[in-house]
Amino acid sequence: MTGTIIVVGGPAGTGKTTAASKLSTYFDCPYVEGDALHPQANIIKMSKGIPLTDDDRWDWLITxxxxxxxxxxxxxxxIAIVTCSMLKKSYRQLIKDHGKSFNFVFCFLYASFDELVNRVENRKNHYMKSDMVKSQYEIMEVPEGDExxxxxxxxLAINTTGKSLDDIFQEICNTIRVGRVIDK
Incomplete structure (x- = not known):
């Protein structure tokens, strides 16, 4: 393997950006904000409250x-960290298929619908608005079983409902260590 890429994902409002930033500091490695790589057409759609389709996401996930x-x-x-929604198992598979020489760790964060809406409503200066949470929540496939x-x-599947950002970060680190995914 060439290296390890930690993908922090889940629907809007789960704490992806904060968790990824803390992981980047913890592992002293680069962090790529996946939202910054959306093509302008995707940003315009989401800003208008139009959910992205699979076709909108494929090229973005590859990029x-x-x-x-x-x-x-x-x-x-x-080691590198990246954030993206990776809401479906097929998205996670596409990422692995396009990074075959890398070891991947997918940290899937999720929360109750009401908590996600509340968190997104309280964000400032982000194109993802609370009305978009429903579309992400409906297609979300939380990893289970052999994943x-x-x-x-x-x-890793981590329920962030009612947890502080520090608690979420600690749970990610503990799960990574217990699973011996990354030695640190």
Whole structure:
């Protein structure tokens, strides 16, 4: 394997950006904000409250995988962090397919619908508005079974409902260590 890419994902409002930033500091590695890589057409759609389709996401997922792979190769520890919704199992598979020489860890964060809406409503200066949470929540496929680290897979599924950002970060780190996904 060339290195390890940690993908922090889930629907809007789960704490992806904060968790990824903390992981980047913890592992002393680069962090790629997946939202910054959306093509303008996707941003316009989401700003208007129009949910993205699978076709809107495929090229974006490939781009963020490729750009994160470059950062991972450049990092002295060969680790990089990226955020993206990765709401479906097929999205996670596409990321793995386009980064075949990398080890992936998918940290899937999720929460109750009401908590997600509340969190997104309280964000400032973000194109993702609370009316978009429903579309993400409806298509969300929380990793389960053989996808999970504890069953030999490459996914963590962390319910962030009612948890502080520090608690979420600690749970991610504990699960990574217990699953021996990354030695740190």
């Amino acid at each position: 963020l995988t490729e750009q994160t792979a470059v950062k991972c190769k450049e990092d002295p520890h060969n 999970l680290v504890e069953n030999g897979g490459d996914c």
